[in-house]
Amino acid sequence: MGSQVNPCITFNGNARQAVEFYREVFGGELELRTVADFGSPDSPNADKVMHSRLDTPAGYTLMAWDHPDDRPGHPPYRPGNNVAIFLDGDDLGLRDYFEKLSVGGTVTLPLEKQVWGDEAGSLVDQFGISWMFNITTRNR
Known part of the structure:
Protein backbone atom coordinates (compact mmCIF):
# COMPACT_ATOMS: atom_id res chain seq x y z
CA MET A 1 0.00 0.00 0.00
CA GLY A 2 2.85 2.44 0.64
CA SER A 3 2.66 5.54 2.77
CA GLN A 4 0.73 8.77 2.68
CA VAL A 5 0.59 12.01 4.61
CA ASN A 6 -2.74 13.43 5.74
CA PRO A 7 -3.18 16.63 7.70
CA CYS A 8 -4.69 16.11 11.14
CA ILE A 9 -5.98 19.41 12.49
CA THR A 10 -6.33 20.03 16.21
CA PHE A 11 -9.34 22.06 17.36
CA ASN A 12 -10.26 23.52 20.73
CA PHE A 26 -15.52 19.17 -0.24
CA GLY A 27 -18.20 16.46 -0.09
CA GLY A 28 -17.32 12.90 0.78
CA GLU A 29 -17.60 10.42 3.60
CA LEU A 30 -17.02 11.53 7.19
CA GLU A 31 -15.99 9.12 9.94
CA LEU A 32 -16.27 10.65 13.41
CA ARG A 33 -15.71 9.08 16.82
CA THR A 34 -15.77 10.67 20.27
CA VAL A 35 -13.86 10.04 23.48
CA ALA A 36 -16.91 8.08 24.67
CA ASP A 37 -16.76 5.91 21.54
CA PHE A 38 -13.22 4.94 22.51
CA GLY A 39 -14.27 3.62 25.92
CA SER A 40 -14.48 6.68 28.19
CA PRO A 41 -18.20 7.51 28.38
CA ASP A 42 -17.85 9.01 31.88
CA SER A 43 -15.05 11.40 30.92
CA PRO A 44 -15.84 15.12 31.16
CA ASN A 45 -14.64 15.19 27.53
CA ALA A 46 -16.85 12.27 26.41
CA ASP A 47 -18.45 14.28 23.59
CA LYS A 48 -15.17 15.65 22.21
CA VAL A 49 -13.89 14.28 18.91
CA MET A 50 -11.05 11.85 19.37
CA HIS A 51 -10.84 10.84 15.71
CA SER A 52 -12.37 12.07 12.49
CA ARG A 53 -11.51 11.42 8.89
CA LEU A 54 -13.03 13.00 5.79
CA ASP A 55 -12.33 11.22 2.50
CA THR A 56 -13.43 13.43 -0.39
CA PRO A 57 -14.41 12.57 -3.98
CA ALA A 58 -11.35 14.56 -5.16
CA TYR A 77 -3.79 24.26 22.55
CA ARG A 78 -2.69 26.73 19.91
CA PRO A 79 -4.83 27.68 16.89
CA GLY A 80 -3.79 26.20 13.55
CA ASN A 81 -1.59 29.09 12.44
CA ASN A 82 1.51 26.87 12.47
CA VAL A 83 0.11 24.66 9.68
CA ALA A 84 -1.38 25.50 6.31
CA ILE A 85 -3.25 23.05 4.13
CA PHE A 86 -2.02 23.40 0.55
CA LEU A 87 -4.28 22.54 -2.40
CA ASP A 88 -2.53 22.50 -5.78
CA GLY A 89 -3.58 21.36 -9.21
CA ASP A 90 -5.16 22.19 -12.54
CA ASP A 91 -8.69 21.48 -11.31
CA LEU A 92 -10.70 24.65 -11.72
CA GLY A 93 -13.03 23.32 -8.99
CA LEU A 94 -10.40 24.57 -6.55
CA ARG A 95 -11.91 28.06 -7.02
CA ASP A 96 -15.19 26.79 -5.58
CA TYR A 97 -13.39 25.37 -2.53
CA PHE A 98 -11.62 28.71 -2.06
CA GLU A 99 -14.91 30.61 -2.10
CA LYS A 100 -16.67 28.22 0.26
CA LEU A 101 -13.80 28.11 2.77
CA SER A 102 -13.56 31.90 2.81
CA VAL A 103 -17.15 32.28 4.11
CA GLY A 104 -16.84 33.52 7.68
CA GLY A 105 -13.05 33.61 7.36
CA THR A 106 -10.43 36.04 6.07
CA VAL A 107 -8.90 36.05 2.60
CA THR A 108 -5.21 36.82 3.12
CA LEU A 109 -4.31 36.72 -0.60
CA PRO A 110 -7.06 36.98 -3.21
CA LEU A 111 -7.14 34.11 -5.69
CA GLU A 112 -5.58 35.69 -8.78
CA LYS A 113 -2.79 35.27 -11.32
CA GLN A 114 0.67 35.47 -9.77
CA VAL A 115 4.10 36.31 -11.21
CA TRP A 116 4.92 32.61 -11.70
CA GLY A 117 1.92 32.28 -14.03
CA ASP A 118 -0.50 30.30 -11.86
CA GLU A 119 -3.50 31.53 -9.93
CA ALA A 120 -2.82 31.47 -6.20
CA GLY A 121 -4.50 32.65 -3.05
CA SER A 122 -4.70 32.00 0.66
CA LEU A 123 -7.20 32.36 3.46
CA VAL A 124 -7.83 31.64 7.11
CA ASP A 125 -11.16 29.87 7.56
CA GLN A 126 -13.73 30.54 10.27
CA PHE A 127 -11.96 28.00 12.51
CA GLY A 128 -8.53 29.67 12.29
CA ILE A 129 -7.05 27.16 9.82
CA SER A 130 -4.78 28.50 7.05
CA TRP A 131 -5.41 27.29 3.50
CA MET A 132 -3.17 27.92 0.47
CA PHE A 133 -4.29 27.40 -3.13
CA ASN A 134 -2.35 27.17 -6.38
CA ILE A 135 -4.25 26.56 -9.61
CA THR A 136 -1.86 25.57 -12.36
CA THR A 137 -2.52 27.55 -15.54
CA ARG A 138 0.74 26.71 -17.30
CA ASN A 139 2.49 23.52 -18.34
CA ARG A 140 4.88 22.21 -15.72
Whole structure:
Protein backbone atom coordinates (compact mmCIF):
# COMPACT_ATOMS: atom_id res chain seq x y z
CA MET A 1 0.00 0.00 0.00
CA GLY A 2 2.85 2.44 0.64
CA SER A 3 2.66 5.54 2.77
CA GLN A 4 0.73 8.77 2.68
CA VAL A 5 0.59 12.01 4.61
CA ASN A 6 -2.74 13.43 5.74
CA PRO A 7 -3.18 16.63 7.70
CA CYS A 8 -4.69 16.11 11.14
CA ILE A 9 -5.98 19.41 12.49
CA THR A 10 -6.33 20.03 16.21
CA PHE A 11 -9.34 22.06 17.36
CA ASN A 12 -10.26 23.52 20.73
CA GLY A 13 -13.60 21.76 21.24
CA ASN A 14 -15.22 22.51 17.87
CA ALA A 15 -13.77 19.71 15.72
CA ARG A 16 -17.22 18.27 14.97
CA GLN A 17 -18.48 21.61 13.66
CA ALA A 18 -15.31 22.12 11.60
CA VAL A 19 -15.27 18.70 9.91
CA GLU A 20 -18.98 18.90 9.16
CA PHE A 21 -18.30 22.26 7.49
CA TYR A 22 -15.40 20.75 5.51
CA ARG A 23 -17.72 17.92 4.39
CA GLU A 24 -20.13 20.57 3.06
CA VAL A 25 -17.26 22.25 1.19
CA PHE A 26 -15.52 19.17 -0.24
CA GLY A 27 -18.20 16.46 -0.09
CA GLY A 28 -17.32 12.90 0.78
CA GLU A 29 -17.60 10.42 3.60
CA LEU A 30 -17.02 11.53 7.19
CA GLU A 31 -15.99 9.12 9.94
CA LEU A 32 -16.27 10.65 13.41
CA ARG A 33 -15.71 9.08 16.82
CA THR A 34 -15.77 10.67 20.27
CA VAL A 35 -13.86 10.04 23.48
CA ALA A 36 -16.91 8.08 24.67
CA ASP A 37 -16.76 5.91 21.54
CA PHE A 38 -13.22 4.94 22.51
CA GLY A 39 -14.27 3.62 25.92
CA SER A 40 -14.48 6.68 28.19
CA PRO A 41 -18.20 7.51 28.38
CA ASP A 42 -17.85 9.01 31.88
CA SER A 43 -15.05 11.40 30.92
CA PRO A 44 -15.84 15.12 31.16
CA ASN A 45 -14.64 15.19 27.53
CA ALA A 46 -16.85 12.27 26.41
CA ASP A 47 -18.45 14.28 23.59
CA LYS A 48 -15.17 15.65 22.21
CA VAL A 49 -13.89 14.28 18.91
CA MET A 50 -11.05 11.85 19.37
CA HIS A 51 -10.84 10.84 15.71
CA SER A 52 -12.37 12.07 12.49
CA ARG A 53 -11.51 11.42 8.89
CA LEU A 54 -13.03 13.00 5.79
CA ASP A 55 -12.33 11.22 2.50
CA THR A 56 -13.43 13.43 -0.39
CA PRO A 57 -14.41 12.57 -3.98
CA ALA A 58 -11.35 14.56 -5.16
CA GLY A 59 -9.06 12.19 -3.26
CA TYR A 60 -8.27 14.48 -0.32
CA THR A 61 -8.16 13.14 3.22
CA LEU A 62 -8.55 15.53 6.14
CA MET A 63 -8.34 14.35 9.72
CA ALA A 64 -9.23 16.28 12.87
CA TRP A 65 -9.66 15.94 16.63
CA ASP A 66 -10.31 18.05 19.69
CA HIS A 67 -7.31 19.07 21.76
CA PRO A 68 -6.82 16.65 24.66
CA ASP A 69 -6.71 19.29 27.38
CA ASP A 70 -6.97 16.67 30.11
CA ARG A 71 -3.75 14.85 29.18
CA PRO A 72 -0.76 15.53 31.44
CA GLY A 73 2.29 16.67 29.50
CA HIS A 74 0.37 17.49 26.32
CA PRO A 75 1.32 20.94 25.00
CA PRO A 76 -1.36 23.62 25.39
CA TYR A 77 -3.79 24.26 22.55
CA ARG A 78 -2.69 26.73 19.91
CA PRO A 79 -4.83 27.68 16.89
CA GLY A 80 -3.79 26.20 13.55
CA ASN A 81 -1.59 29.09 12.44
CA ASN A 82 1.51 26.87 12.47
CA VAL A 83 0.11 24.66 9.68
CA ALA A 84 -1.38 25.50 6.31
CA ILE A 85 -3.25 23.05 4.13
CA PHE A 86 -2.02 23.40 0.55
CA LEU A 87 -4.28 22.54 -2.40
CA ASP A 88 -2.53 22.50 -5.78
CA GLY A 89 -3.58 21.36 -9.21
CA ASP A 90 -5.16 22.19 -12.54
CA ASP A 91 -8.69 21.48 -11.31
CA LEU A 92 -10.70 24.65 -11.72
CA GLY A 93 -13.03 23.32 -8.99
CA LEU A 94 -10.40 24.57 -6.55
CA ARG A 95 -11.91 28.06 -7.02
CA ASP A 96 -15.19 26.79 -5.58
CA TYR A 97 -13.39 25.37 -2.53
CA PHE A 98 -11.62 28.71 -2.06
CA GLU A 99 -14.91 30.61 -2.10
CA LYS A 100 -16.67 28.22 0.26
CA LEU A 101 -13.80 28.11 2.77
CA SER A 102 -13.56 31.90 2.81
CA VAL A 103 -17.15 32.28 4.11
CA GLY A 104 -16.84 33.52 7.68
CA GLY A 105 -13.05 33.61 7.36
CA THR A 106 -10.43 36.04 6.07
CA VAL A 107 -8.90 36.05 2.60
CA THR A 108 -5.21 36.82 3.12
CA LEU A 109 -4.31 36.72 -0.60
CA PRO A 110 -7.06 36.98 -3.21
CA LEU A 111 -7.14 34.11 -5.69
CA GLU A 112 -5.58 35.69 -8.78
CA LYS A 113 -2.79 35.27 -11.32
CA GLN A 114 0.67 35.47 -9.77
CA VAL A 115 4.10 36.31 -11.21
CA TRP A 116 4.92 32.61 -11.70
CA GLY A 117 1.92 32.28 -14.03
CA ASP A 118 -0.50 30.30 -11.86
CA GLU A 119 -3.50 31.53 -9.93
CA ALA A 120 -2.82 31.47 -6.20
CA GLY A 121 -4.50 32.65 -3.05
CA SER A 122 -4.70 32.00 0.66
CA LEU A 123 -7.20 32.36 3.46
CA VAL A 124 -7.83 31.64 7.11
CA ASP A 125 -11.16 29.87 7.56
CA GLN A 126 -13.73 30.54 10.27
CA PHE A 127 -11.96 28.00 12.51
CA GLY A 128 -8.53 29.67 12.29
CA ILE A 129 -7.05 27.16 9.82
CA SER A 130 -4.78 28.50 7.05
CA TRP A 131 -5.41 27.29 3.50
CA MET A 132 -3.17 27.92 0.47
CA PHE A 133 -4.29 27.40 -3.13
CA ASN A 134 -2.35 27.17 -6.38
CA ILE A 135 -4.25 26.56 -9.61
CA THR A 136 -1.86 25.57 -12.36
CA THR A 137 -2.52 27.55 -15.54
CA ARG A 138 0.74 26.71 -17.30
CA ASN A 139 2.49 23.52 -18.34
CA ARG A 140 4.88 22.21 -15.72
